[in-house]
Amino acid sequence: MRRMRKRGAEAPENHERWLVSYADFITLLFAFFVVMYSVSSVNDGKYKILSQTLDGVFNATQRAVQPIQIGEESATQPHSDVPNLLPFEQPDRDEGTTRHSDEDGRLRDISRRFESKLKTLIGKGLVTVEVTDEWIELSLRNNLLFTSGDALPVDAAFTLIDSISEILKDYPNAIVVEGFTDNIPIRSDVYPSNWELSAARAAAMARLLIMGGVGPQQVAAVGYGEYQPLADNSTTAGRARNRRVVILVARSDKVRQFIRRVPAE
CATH class of the missing domain: 3.30.1330.60 (OmpA-like domain)
Known part of the structure; x- marks a missing residue:
């Protein structure tokens, strides 16, 4: 009779299962705050460009937006695929002449x-x-x-x-x-x-x-x-x-x- 009671005895209940759900919740909350922070952070480069542009418009001292150097300056200027055009009619005129x-x-x-x-x-x-x-x-x-x-x-x-x-x-x-x-x-x-x-x-x-x-x-x-x-x-x-x-x-x-x-x- 004693052996029969041991086999039929139920395992003790685990009272720490809530920790799994709590850990998942904390992880999701952390991810949420990371996303919110990344969305709300200001791009310093864009902010400086905007600031310089507005300053040039209102003070009439600057007529072009100057590029902002980020990182080390390259020894050679980057090649641009956009040709330097003088009057905007020039491409049409050259094409028509050809x-x-x-x-x-x-x-x-x-x-x-x-x-x-x-x-x-x-x-x-x-x-x-x-x-x-x-x-x-x-x-x-x-x-x-x-x-x-x-x-x-x-x-x-x-x-x-x-x-x-x-x-x-x-x-x-x-x-x-x-x-x-x-x-x-x-x-x-x-x-x-x-x-x-x-x-x-x-x-x-x-x-x-x-x-x-x-x-x-x-x-x-x-x-x-x-x-x-x-x-x-x-x-x-x-x-x-x-x-x-x-x-x-x-x-x-x-x-x-x-x-x-x-x-x-």
């Missing part, structure tokens, strides 16, 4: 390559190359490209436009292909008027340029019909000059902007 210089250079290159590649046709008066400050105007007589009253290119047109595409595909410039006719009314079931004929011819040449490697986003096609004559339509020679396709190469790469500012002939 862009315009590049655009001028591209126009000159394209013009020289046109004149070299098409020298024979230029000598015969079938092709002309004119250069302005804003674009190059490459004018091609219609008899090099189409038969009368049709917008289907002749065989020789493919070779000619391929040689032009070989030049233009190397540049990002905007290109507008323009179609023109004389004032003789067209009689065709396909083209109700010279407007449709001139637009179809311009589109055909634009398509050949794209097939030759020119980016389609660079190209637009416009038809003017008989309403932008280059010469007098009352003569045979004048009508022949008016029947033409013009390839305008802009100095910029913005096609729609270029179309809107092209003046009438």
Whole structure:
């Protein structure tokens, strides 16, 4: 009976368990005061900068905030990634000057390559190359490209436009292909008027340029019909000059902007 009582006796209760909770509470309280102290502490460096700035504003004796040296002074000044700019317009002006210089250079290159590649046709008066400050105007007589009253290119047109595409595909410039006719009314079931004929011819040449490697986003096609004559339509020679396709190469790469500012002939 004595052994049975020993085994069934309960262990004495630990009255010091509250110390664990108390220690946790003290630890949390200590952490709380540390955080509060760190938040409320003043950054001496920032305070001095603010003080100097306010002093300069109100006393008008200081126009710039002087840096505060913390730690040992370096023998060399730190390198700054921010360039020292004089007027704030300078970066834009330099960038614009460089862009315009590049655009001028591209126009000159394209013009020289046109004149070299098409020298024979230029000598015969079938092709002309004119250069302005804003674009190059490459004018091609219609008899090099189409038969009368049709917008289907002749065989020789493919070779000619391929040689032009070989030049233009190397540049990002905007290109507008323009179609023109004389004032003789067209009689065709396909083209109700010279407007449709001139637009179809311009589109055909634009398509050949794209097939030759020119980016389609660079190209637009416009038809003017008989309403932008280059010469007098009352003569045979004048009508022949008016029947033409013009390839305008802009100095910029913005096609729609270029179309809107092209003046009438």
